[in-house]
Amino acid sequence: MTEILTVLGNVLIVAGALVFATAALGVARFRDAYMRVSAVGTAGGLGIVFVVTGALLLQPSVSNVVKVVLIITIHLITSAVGTMAIARAAYLTGTPLERYAFDELAADSPTSDRDKEPARKPAAE
Amino acid sequence: MIGVTVGIVILAVACLAAAFRILRGPTEADRAVAGDLLLFGFVGLIALFGVRVANEYTFDIVLVAALVGFLSALSLARALTRGKR
Amino acid sequence: MSWLTWPFRVLGFLVWYAGQIVSSSTAVLRDNLTPGQNSTPGVARVRTRCRSDLEVTLLAALITLTPGTLTLGMHDAPVAAQRRRDAEDIRTLYVHSLYSGDADSVRDEVRELEIRLLRAVRRSGGTS
Numbered sequence: 001m002t003e004i005l006t007v008l009g010n011v012l013i014v015a016g017a018l019v020f021a022t023a024a025l026g027v028a029r030f031r032d033a034y035m036r037v038s039a040v041g042t043a044g045g046l047g048i049v050f051v052v053t054g055a056l057l058l059q060p061s062v063s064n065v066v067k068v069v070l071i072i073t074i075h076l077i078t079s080a081v082g083t084m085a086i087a088r089a090a091y092l093t094g095t096p097l098e099r100y101a102f103d104e105l106a107a108d109s110p111t112s113d114r115d116k117e118p119a120r121k122p123a124a125e
Numbered sequence: 126m127i128g129v130t131v132g133i134v135i136l137a138v139a140c141l142a143a144a145f146r147i148l149r150g151p152t153e154a155d156r157a158v159a160g161d162l163l164l165f166g167f168v169g170l171i172a173l174f175g176v177r178v179a180n181e182y183t184f185d186i187v188l189v190a191a192l193v194g195f196l197s198a199l200s201l202a203r204a205l206t207r208g209k210r
Numbered sequence: 211m212s213w214l215t216w217p218f219r220v221l222g223f224l225v226w227y228a229g230q231i232v233s234s235s236t237a238v239l240r241d242n243l244t245p246g247q248n249s250t251p252g253v254a255r256v257r258t259r260c261r262s263d264l265e266v267t268l269l270a271a272l273i274t275l276t277p278g279t280l281t282l283g284m285h286d287a288p289v290a291a292q293r294r295r296d297a298e299d300i301r302t303l304y305v306h307s308l309y310s311g312d313a314d315s316v317r318d319e320v321r322e323l324e325i326r327l328l329r330a331v332r333r334s335g336g337t338s
Contacts, residue, residue, distance in 0.1 A: 010128025017135035024139035025242045027146050033154035038280040044165040045275045051169045055176040067184035075191045080271035082198025084281050089205035090154030102252035102313045105304045
Protein backbone atom coordinates (compact mmCIF):
# COMPACT_ATOMS: atom_id res chain seq x y z
CA MET A 1 0.00 0.00 0.00
CA THR A 2 2.76 2.42 0.98
CA GLU A 3 4.68 1.54 -2.18
CA ILE A 4 1.69 2.36 -4.36
CA LEU A 5 1.29 5.74 -2.61
CA THR A 6 5.00 6.47 -3.00
CA VAL A 7 5.00 5.70 -6.72
CA LEU A 8 1.81 7.73 -7.26
CA GLY A 9 3.28 10.64 -5.28
CA ASN A 10 6.46 10.61 -7.33
CA VAL A 11 4.45 10.57 -10.58
CA LEU A 12 2.33 13.52 -9.40
CA ILE A 13 5.41 15.50 -8.37
CA VAL A 14 7.04 14.97 -11.75
CA ALA A 15 3.78 15.94 -13.50
CA GLY A 16 3.60 19.15 -11.47
CA ALA A 17 7.24 19.91 -12.23
CA LEU A 18 6.49 19.42 -15.94
CA VAL A 19 3.64 21.94 -15.69
CA PHE A 20 6.17 24.35 -14.20
CA ALA A 21 8.56 23.54 -17.03
CA THR A 22 5.95 24.55 -19.63
CA ALA A 23 5.43 27.82 -17.75
CA ALA A 24 9.16 28.47 -17.63
CA LEU A 25 9.40 27.77 -21.36
CA GLY A 26 6.52 30.15 -21.95
CA VAL A 27 8.05 32.89 -19.82
CA ALA A 28 11.35 32.49 -21.61
CA ARG A 29 10.02 32.21 -25.18
CA PHE A 30 6.68 34.00 -25.62
CA ARG A 31 6.60 37.35 -27.41
CA ASP A 32 4.79 39.73 -25.07
CA ALA A 33 3.76 40.13 -21.47
CA TYR A 34 0.18 38.88 -21.84
CA MET A 35 1.23 35.54 -23.31
CA ARG A 36 3.65 35.17 -20.41
CA VAL A 37 0.92 35.97 -17.88
CA SER A 38 -1.20 33.29 -19.55
CA ALA A 39 1.56 30.70 -19.11
CA VAL A 40 2.20 31.64 -15.48
CA GLY A 41 -1.50 31.62 -14.57
CA THR A 42 -1.77 27.96 -15.52
CA ALA A 43 1.44 26.83 -13.87
CA GLY A 44 0.87 28.77 -10.69
CA GLY A 45 -2.55 27.27 -10.25
CA LEU A 46 -2.12 23.68 -11.36
CA GLY A 47 1.59 23.03 -10.85
CA ILE A 48 1.43 23.76 -7.13
CA VAL A 49 -1.67 21.58 -6.76
CA PHE A 50 0.07 18.61 -8.38
CA VAL A 51 3.31 19.07 -6.45
CA VAL A 52 1.63 19.47 -3.07
CA THR A 53 -0.69 16.49 -3.65
CA GLY A 54 2.31 14.40 -4.60
CA ALA A 55 4.15 15.53 -1.48
CA LEU A 56 1.13 14.58 0.61
CA LEU A 57 1.15 11.04 -0.80
CA LEU A 58 4.77 10.69 0.33
CA GLN A 59 3.93 11.88 3.88
CA PRO A 60 0.36 10.70 4.43
CA SER A 61 -1.35 11.58 7.72
CA VAL A 62 -4.76 12.90 8.71
CA SER A 63 -3.60 16.38 9.71
CA ASN A 64 -1.59 16.68 6.50
CA VAL A 65 -4.68 15.82 4.46
CA VAL A 66 -6.59 18.66 6.14
CA LYS A 67 -3.75 21.11 5.49
CA VAL A 68 -3.41 20.07 1.85
CA VAL A 69 -7.14 20.44 1.21
CA LEU A 70 -6.90 23.96 2.67
CA ILE A 71 -3.81 24.74 0.59
CA ILE A 72 -5.42 23.56 -2.66
CA THR A 73 -8.68 25.45 -2.10
CA ILE A 74 -6.97 28.69 -1.11
CA HIS A 75 -4.36 28.40 -3.80
CA LEU A 76 -6.74 27.70 -6.69
CA ILE A 77 -8.80 30.78 -5.82
CA THR A 78 -6.00 33.21 -4.97
CA SER A 79 -3.54 32.34 -7.73
CA ALA A 80 -6.11 32.89 -10.47
CA VAL A 81 -7.23 36.20 -8.94
CA GLY A 82 -3.64 37.39 -8.46
CA THR A 83 -2.75 36.51 -12.04
CA MET A 84 -5.77 38.40 -13.35
CA ALA A 85 -4.82 41.40 -11.21
CA ILE A 86 -1.37 41.46 -12.76
CA ALA A 87 -2.78 41.08 -16.29
CA ARG A 88 -5.22 43.93 -15.68
CA ALA A 89 -2.45 46.15 -14.26
CA ALA A 90 -0.30 45.36 -17.28
CA TYR A 91 -3.09 46.45 -19.63
CA LEU A 92 -3.87 49.60 -17.63
CA THR A 93 -0.25 50.73 -17.74
CA GLY A 94 -0.20 50.36 -21.51
CA THR A 95 2.00 47.34 -22.02
CA PRO A 96 2.00 46.84 -25.80
CA LEU A 97 0.33 43.87 -27.49
CA GLU A 98 2.51 42.51 -30.25
CA ARG A 99 1.30 41.12 -33.61
CA TYR A 100 -2.28 40.52 -32.61
CA ALA A 101 -4.80 38.73 -34.79
CA PHE A 102 -7.73 40.54 -33.12
CA ASP A 103 -8.17 42.92 -30.19
CA GLU A 104 -11.69 43.86 -29.19
CA LEU A 105 -10.68 45.33 -25.84
CA ALA A 106 -8.85 48.21 -27.52
CA ALA A 107 -12.03 49.01 -29.47
CA ASP A 108 -14.14 49.00 -26.31
CA SER A 109 -11.92 50.71 -23.76
CA PRO A 110 -12.26 54.46 -23.34
CA THR A 111 -9.24 55.83 -25.13
CA SER A 112 -8.54 58.53 -22.55
CA ASP A 113 -6.75 56.24 -20.11
CA ARG A 114 -4.35 54.73 -22.55
CA ASP A 115 -3.73 58.01 -24.33
CA LYS A 116 -2.83 59.80 -21.13
CA GLU A 117 -0.23 57.19 -20.34
CA PRO A 118 1.32 56.06 -23.62
CA ALA A 119 3.07 52.72 -23.91
CA ARG A 120 6.52 52.92 -22.54
CA LYS A 121 9.26 51.87 -24.88
CA PRO A 122 10.95 48.59 -23.98
CA ALA A 123 14.15 49.26 -22.09
CA ALA A 124 17.28 49.20 -24.17
CA GLU A 125 19.15 45.94 -23.92
CA MET B 126 12.29 9.32 -3.97
CA ILE B 127 13.75 9.79 -7.43
CA GLY B 128 10.68 11.77 -8.46
CA VAL B 129 11.31 14.32 -5.70
CA THR B 130 14.86 14.88 -6.93
CA VAL B 131 13.71 15.25 -10.54
CA GLY B 132 11.00 17.67 -9.41
CA ILE B 133 13.51 19.78 -7.44
CA VAL B 134 15.80 20.02 -10.48
CA ILE B 135 12.97 21.01 -12.86
CA LEU B 136 11.59 23.58 -10.40
CA ALA B 137 15.05 25.07 -9.92
CA VAL B 138 15.39 25.44 -13.70
CA ALA B 139 11.95 27.10 -13.83
CA CYS B 140 13.05 29.55 -11.12
CA LEU B 141 16.19 30.30 -13.13
CA ALA B 142 14.08 31.05 -16.21
CA ALA B 143 11.93 33.40 -14.12
CA ALA B 144 15.04 35.13 -12.77
CA PHE B 145 16.31 35.53 -16.33
CA ARG B 146 13.04 37.17 -17.32
CA ILE B 147 13.19 39.51 -14.31
CA LEU B 148 16.67 40.63 -15.32
CA ARG B 149 15.86 40.88 -19.02
CA GLY B 150 12.50 42.66 -18.96
CA PRO B 151 11.72 44.27 -21.36
CA THR B 152 8.56 45.77 -19.78
CA GLU B 153 7.63 46.10 -16.12
CA ALA B 154 4.72 43.71 -16.60
CA ASP B 155 7.15 41.01 -17.72
CA ARG B 156 9.12 41.48 -14.52
CA ALA B 157 6.00 41.32 -12.35
CA VAL B 158 4.83 38.12 -14.04
CA ALA B 159 8.24 36.51 -13.69
CA GLY B 160 8.24 37.45 -10.01
CA ASP B 161 4.90 35.67 -9.66
CA LEU B 162 6.32 32.53 -11.30
CA LEU B 163 9.41 32.75 -9.06
CA LEU B 164 7.16 32.77 -6.00
CA PHE B 165 5.14 29.75 -7.20
CA GLY B 166 8.37 27.91 -7.95
CA PHE B 167 9.65 28.62 -4.47
CA VAL B 168 6.46 27.34 -2.84
CA GLY B 169 6.88 24.13 -4.83
CA LEU B 170 10.52 23.89 -3.82
CA ILE B 171 9.60 24.32 -0.14
CA ALA B 172 7.11 21.45 -0.41
CA LEU B 173 9.60 19.17 -2.16
CA PHE B 174 12.53 19.94 0.15
CA GLY B 175 10.29 19.45 3.17
CA VAL B 176 9.26 16.01 1.91
CA ARG B 177 12.84 15.11 1.08
CA VAL B 178 14.13 15.80 4.58
CA ALA B 179 10.86 14.41 6.09
CA ASN B 180 10.03 17.58 7.99
CA GLU B 181 6.67 17.46 9.78
CA TYR B 182 6.00 21.20 9.38
CA THR B 183 6.23 21.22 5.57
CA PHE B 184 2.56 21.76 4.88
CA ASP B 185 2.17 24.50 7.51
CA ILE B 186 4.91 26.46 5.76
CA VAL B 187 3.34 25.88 2.33
CA LEU B 188 -0.05 27.00 3.67
CA VAL B 189 1.42 30.26 4.96
CA ALA B 190 3.35 30.74 1.71
CA ALA B 191 0.17 30.29 -0.36
CA LEU B 192 -1.59 32.93 1.73
CA VAL B 193 1.28 35.41 1.57
CA GLY B 194 1.77 34.77 -2.14
CA PHE B 195 -1.68 36.13 -2.87
CA LEU B 196 -0.74 39.40 -1.16
CA SER B 197 2.49 39.56 -3.13
CA ALA B 198 0.68 39.18 -6.46
CA LEU B 199 -1.80 41.90 -5.53
CA SER B 200 1.00 44.21 -4.38
CA LEU B 201 2.85 43.66 -7.65
CA ALA B 202 -0.30 44.62 -9.54
CA ARG B 203 -0.75 47.72 -7.41
CA ALA B 204 2.90 48.65 -7.87
CA LEU B 205 2.50 48.31 -11.65
CA THR B 206 -0.38 50.79 -11.73
CA ARG B 207 1.48 53.12 -9.34
CA GLY B 208 -1.14 52.75 -6.62
CA LYS B 209 -4.04 53.72 -8.87
CA ARG B 210 -6.86 51.25 -9.26
CA MET C 211 -35.34 17.54 -6.37
CA SER C 212 -32.51 18.63 -8.59
CA TRP C 213 -30.33 19.49 -5.61
CA LEU C 214 -29.96 15.73 -5.18
CA THR C 215 -27.97 15.54 -8.40
CA TRP C 216 -25.93 18.65 -7.57
CA PRO C 217 -22.75 16.93 -6.25
CA PHE C 218 -22.72 14.64 -9.28
CA ARG C 219 -23.08 17.57 -11.66
CA VAL C 220 -20.14 19.32 -9.97
CA LEU C 221 -18.10 16.13 -10.20
CA GLY C 222 -18.96 15.67 -13.87
CA PHE C 223 -17.95 19.24 -14.58
CA LEU C 224 -14.59 18.76 -12.82
CA VAL C 225 -13.87 15.65 -14.89
CA TRP C 226 -14.75 17.48 -18.13
CA TYR C 227 -12.57 20.43 -17.08
CA ALA C 228 -9.61 18.16 -16.35
CA GLY C 229 -9.95 16.78 -19.88
CA GLN C 230 -10.00 20.32 -21.27
CA ILE C 231 -6.80 21.16 -19.38
CA VAL C 232 -5.00 18.11 -20.75
CA SER C 233 -6.02 18.85 -24.34
CA SER C 234 -5.17 22.55 -24.23
CA SER C 235 -1.86 22.11 -22.43
CA THR C 236 -0.75 19.70 -25.16
CA ALA C 237 -1.46 22.48 -27.68
CA VAL C 238 0.67 24.94 -25.67
CA LEU C 239 3.44 22.36 -25.21
CA ARG C 240 3.53 21.47 -28.89
CA ASP C 241 3.91 25.11 -29.86
CA ASN C 242 6.58 25.70 -27.25
CA LEU C 243 8.70 22.66 -28.05
CA THR C 244 8.71 23.04 -31.81
CA PRO C 245 10.91 25.78 -33.23
CA GLY C 246 9.15 28.98 -34.19
CA GLN C 247 5.81 30.27 -32.99
CA ASN C 248 2.48 29.62 -34.64
CA SER C 249 0.29 31.28 -32.04
CA THR C 250 -2.44 33.70 -33.08
CA PRO C 251 -2.97 35.77 -29.92
CA GLY C 252 -5.95 38.05 -29.56
CA VAL C 253 -8.38 39.60 -27.12
CA ALA C 254 -12.09 38.87 -27.50
CA ARG C 255 -15.15 40.39 -25.88
CA VAL C 256 -17.35 37.72 -24.30
CA ARG C 257 -20.82 38.53 -22.99
CA THR C 258 -21.65 36.15 -20.17
CA ARG C 259 -24.96 34.93 -18.85
CA CYS C 260 -23.75 34.86 -15.27
CA ARG C 261 -26.27 36.27 -12.81
CA SER C 262 -24.12 36.84 -9.73
CA ASP C 263 -20.61 38.04 -8.96
CA LEU C 264 -19.73 34.58 -7.66
CA GLU C 265 -20.58 32.93 -10.97
CA VAL C 266 -18.66 35.43 -13.06
CA THR C 267 -15.63 35.22 -10.75
CA LEU C 268 -15.65 31.43 -10.99
CA LEU C 269 -15.88 31.63 -14.78
CA ALA C 270 -13.00 34.14 -14.98
CA ALA C 271 -10.81 32.05 -12.67
CA LEU C 272 -11.49 28.88 -14.67
CA ILE C 273 -10.64 30.70 -17.92
CA THR C 274 -7.36 31.84 -16.39
CA LEU C 275 -6.55 28.34 -15.17
CA THR C 276 -7.03 26.86 -18.64
CA PRO C 277 -3.71 26.84 -20.49
CA GLY C 278 -3.67 29.30 -23.37
CA THR C 279 -6.50 31.56 -22.23
CA LEU C 280 -6.49 34.45 -19.76
CA THR C 281 -9.10 36.85 -18.43
CA LEU C 282 -7.80 40.37 -18.96
CA GLY C 283 -10.65 42.36 -17.54
CA MET C 284 -14.33 42.59 -16.84
CA HIS C 285 -16.97 45.18 -17.46
CA ASP C 286 -20.25 45.68 -15.63
CA ALA C 287 -23.10 47.48 -17.29
CA PRO C 288 -24.16 50.57 -15.31
CA VAL C 289 -26.69 50.01 -12.56
CA ALA C 290 -29.46 51.74 -14.51
CA ALA C 291 -28.93 49.38 -17.43
CA GLN C 292 -28.91 46.42 -15.06
CA ARG C 293 -32.34 47.39 -13.76
CA ARG C 294 -33.72 47.98 -17.21
CA ARG C 295 -32.51 44.84 -18.94
CA ASP C 296 -32.73 41.15 -18.25
CA ALA C 297 -30.04 39.34 -16.33
CA GLU C 298 -28.17 38.49 -19.53
CA ASP C 299 -25.42 40.54 -21.15
CA ILE C 300 -24.70 42.61 -18.07
CA ARG C 301 -21.28 41.20 -17.27
CA THR C 302 -18.72 41.25 -20.05
CA LEU C 303 -15.35 39.50 -19.90
CA TYR C 304 -12.32 40.29 -22.03
CA VAL C 305 -10.53 37.04 -22.79
CA HIS C 306 -7.01 36.78 -24.13
CA SER C 307 -6.43 33.62 -26.13
CA LEU C 308 -3.31 32.14 -27.69
CA TYR C 309 -4.48 29.59 -30.23
CA SER C 310 -8.05 30.38 -31.15
CA GLY C 311 -7.58 32.10 -34.50
CA ASP C 312 -10.47 34.54 -34.34
CA ALA C 313 -12.75 36.20 -31.82
CA ASP C 314 -15.78 34.04 -32.59
CA SER C 315 -14.05 30.78 -31.74
CA VAL C 316 -12.91 32.29 -28.41
CA ARG C 317 -16.54 33.14 -27.73
CA ASP C 318 -17.61 29.61 -28.62
CA GLU C 319 -15.03 28.05 -26.29
CA VAL C 320 -15.96 30.29 -23.38
CA ARG C 321 -19.65 29.74 -24.05
CA GLU C 322 -19.24 25.98 -23.80
CA LEU C 323 -17.30 26.31 -20.53
CA GLU C 324 -19.90 28.74 -19.22
CA ILE C 325 -22.87 26.55 -20.04
CA ARG C 326 -21.28 23.54 -18.37
CA LEU C 327 -20.20 25.61 -15.35
CA LEU C 328 -23.62 27.16 -14.81
CA ARG C 329 -25.32 23.81 -15.21
CA ALA C 330 -22.98 22.47 -12.51
CA VAL C 331 -23.02 25.25 -9.94
CA ARG C 332 -26.64 26.32 -10.03
CA ARG C 333 -28.50 24.28 -7.48
CA SER C 334 -31.56 24.18 -9.71
CA GLY C 335 -29.70 23.34 -12.92
CA GLY C 336 -30.40 24.99 -16.26
CA THR C 337 -28.44 27.75 -17.92
CA SER C 338 -30.87 30.60 -18.35
